[in-house]
Amino acid sequence: MLRAAAAADQLAILALARADSLPAFASDGVLSSSEVFSQQLVTGLSNGMIIALIAIGYTMVYGIVELINFAHGDLCMLGAFFALTAVGAFALEGAGGAGGTAGLVALLLATAAFCGALNWSINRLAYRPLRSASKLSLLVSAIGASFVLVNLGLFWGGLPMEVFAGGTSAAAPKAFPALVEPKPAFTVGDVIVSRPDVLVLAVTVPLMLALTWLVRFTKLGKAMRAVAQNPTAASLMGIDVERVIGATFFIGGALGGFATVVYSIYNQTVGFQMGYRMGMDAFIAAVLGGIGNLPGAVLGGLVIGVVRAMSDGYVEARWTNAIVFGLLILILVFRPSGLLGAKLREKV
Amino acid sequence: MSAAPLLRVANLKCAFGRAEVLHGVHLEVHAGEIVSLIGANGAGKSTTLMSISRIHRQATGCIEFDGRSIAGMAPEQVVRLGLVQVPEGRRIFPRLTVRENLEMGAFTRTDRAGIAEDIDRMCGMFPILRERAGQLGGTLSGGEQQMLAIARALMSRPRLLMMDEPSMGIAPLLVAQIFRTVRDVLRAQGVTILLVEQNANAALRMSDRAYVLETGNVALSGTGAELLRDERVRAAYLGH
Numbered sequence A: 001m002l003r004a005a006a007a008a009d010q011l012a013i014l015a016l017a018r019a020d021s022l023p024a025f026a027s028d029g030v031l032s033s034s035e036v037f038s039q040q041l042v043t044g045l046s047n048g049m050i051i052a053l054i055a056i057g058y059t060m061v062y063g064i065v066e067l068i069n070f071a072h073g074d075l076c077m078l079g080a081f082f083a084l085t086a087v088g089a090f091a092l093e094g095a096g097g098a099g100g101t102a103g104l105v106a107l108l109l110a111t112a113a114f115c116g117a118l119n120w121s122i123n124r125l126a127y128r129p130l131r132s133a134s135k136l137s138l139l140v141s142a143i144g145a146s147f148v149l150v151n152l153g154l155f156w157g158g159l160p161m162e163v164f165a166g167g168t169s170a171a172a173p174k175a176f177p178a179l180v181e182p183k184p185a186f187t188v189g190d191v192i193v194s195r196p197d198v199l200v201l202a203v204t205v206p207l208m209l210a211l212t213w214l215v216r217f218t219k220l221g222k223a224m225r226a227v228a229q230n231p232t233a234a235s236l237m238g239i240d241v242e243r244v245i246g247a248t249f250f251i252g253g254a255l256g257g258f259a260t261v262v263y264s265i266y267n268q269t270v271g272f273q274m275g276y277r278m279g280m281d282a283f284i285a286a287v288l289g290g291i292g293n294l295p296g297a298v299l300g301g302l303v304i305g306v307v308r309a310m311s312d313g314y315v316e317a318r319w320t321n322a323i324v325f326g327l328l329i330l331i332l333v334f335r336p337s338g339l340l341g342a343k344l345r346e347k348v
Numbered sequence B: 001m002s003a004a005p006l007l008r009v010a011n012l013k014c015a016f017g018r019a020e021v022l023h024g025v026h027l028e029v030h031a032g033e034i035v036s037l038i039g040a041n042g043a044g045k046s047t048t049l050m051s052i053s054r055i056h057r058q059a060t061g062c063i064e065f066d067g068r069s070i071a072g073m074a075p076e077q078v079v080r081l082g083l084v085q086v087p088e089g090r091r092i093f094p095r096l097t098v099r100e101n102l103e104m105g106a107f108t109r110t111d112r113a114g115i116a117e118d119i120d121r122m123c124g125m126f127p128i129l130r131e132r133a134g135q136l137g138g139t140l141s142g143g144e145q146q147m148l149a150i151a152r153a154l155m156s157r158p159r160l161l162m163m164d165e166p167s168m169g170i171a172p173l174l175v176a177q178i179f180r181t182v183r184d185v186l187r188a189q190g191v192t193i194l195l196v197e198q199n200a201n202a203a204l205r206m207s208d209r210a211y212v213l214e215t216g217n218v219a220l221s222g223t224g225a226e227l228l229r230d231e232r233v234r235a236a237y238l239g240h
């Protein structure tokens, strides 16, 4: 299992170096340069919204326990395998019409519940016992949790056979069925907005609005902010701090679950190493926007998505990671607390 | 005074690492009383309150509220029983509005109408809170934050309110005003008070009884009037 983890790590780095490019509809047909731009923008915004939804999970957890939850991306990866297994078990593929839509909604909800429960359990087992320990111990525990999840993913998705010999092994990326077919939904000029693009918006926007409402107006949301700002005072108000932290992990995990289903349908491949890529993008997005800041996570996600798409389209896919990290460094140099991170930092 | 005390603390010990800070504190507060706890800096007053509120879970000894032991409880359970603290340094939620701060005070309650009514009552008691209702807690002045902290604690409808140095950093004139308001309102509602104060003179004057804490032990106790006359108290805490 240990060796598998090491292999996973190398693979992840390989995957990162290869920077598998996103599906670009711009490549077929003859498009004017402004249409290429618009087309890349659509792709970038869609991926950006997915990244944003994952980034919210990082930023919520950071806001409340000051932990960079390194297991978050791998949690999403396990969610993708859960979804893949569910699609097979309930024969969701090819079920069109109203039945297909109902199946997709059920898949989204089930995966969200799975990821939420898993994230809640990770907090319970790996983080809560370390609440009074140093932040470094907590971080190390998060990295450990990440390894455990990657190995579970390997187990679930198949053990590596010839991982470096051409990707034909069981652990190679698997095709995720196109539950929403990548056909144009509508066109604006010559720019195609595909049905998966619409799916992304239909899932992410309502969730972000619902989360905003929850955090701003509900009793739980206010308690989450209170715990983030002063846990001792929150205790003295009669708030069960650990319960609120657990709820935060559940919600952050569930959002990751929604995101991973949409990501898998949008990009049509899943693999045990995908958590690294998803986690890294979302982590950068959260830091870019100002970690602990919810609108910041969304803004950061959109920036990363668009920059990736533009780099893939105009530079070259292999430079994309360098450009994304370069941008992160640049922004942190000039705005160390991120784009929306204020002086008086708002957590959660 | 013959009835069982509302709060009974006996042999309370609390240590941080190897350093024991409380060496066996005894104190009692009866329903309807105002009791104060005075002592020098570092005597262990705040540690005593935090141990009673169960924030310092490592504290040992007997803590009984209304006849039942709360020594094994979680802090939120203690609040639900009606034993509530206004902590030292106020601990306002800086990025919640004044109104949201008050709502958090009522976290253990579910009666929406009653909560709204109580928020209104608090704003009547401290009119500045009504003016600042939509403003972030962190933008209030020190004195305003203290009023908010007291009002926030009262939102839970406590039976016993523990206040840790409510006068800290506040102009003497305002202190007198806050004390008077709080005493009158609480008396009217039958809320019992355990008050920790640096300002021994003011505290003893408004208290029925008082305890003097010295390096983790109760050195003296008596009625407010007795302690005001006591030579040792006069020398050490009243400055004459």
Ligand SMILES: Nc1ncnc2c1ncn2[C@@H]1O[C@H](COP(=O)(O)OP(=O)(O)OP(=O)(O)O)[C@@H](O)[C@H]1O
Pocket: B016, B021, B039, B040, B041, B042, B043, B044, B045, B046, B047, B048, B088, B198
């Ligand atoms: N979390 C902690 N860790 C270590 N030592 C602590 C801790 N909290 C308090 N102490 C120590 O316990 C002693 C009592 O502190 P405490 O805050 O109870 O004093 P106090 O009587 O409230 O003083 P003051 O009037 O200054 O508020 C002090 O010596 C303090 O240094």
Ligand SMILES: [Mg+2]
Pocket: B045, B046, B047, B088, B164
């Ligand atoms: Mg103190």
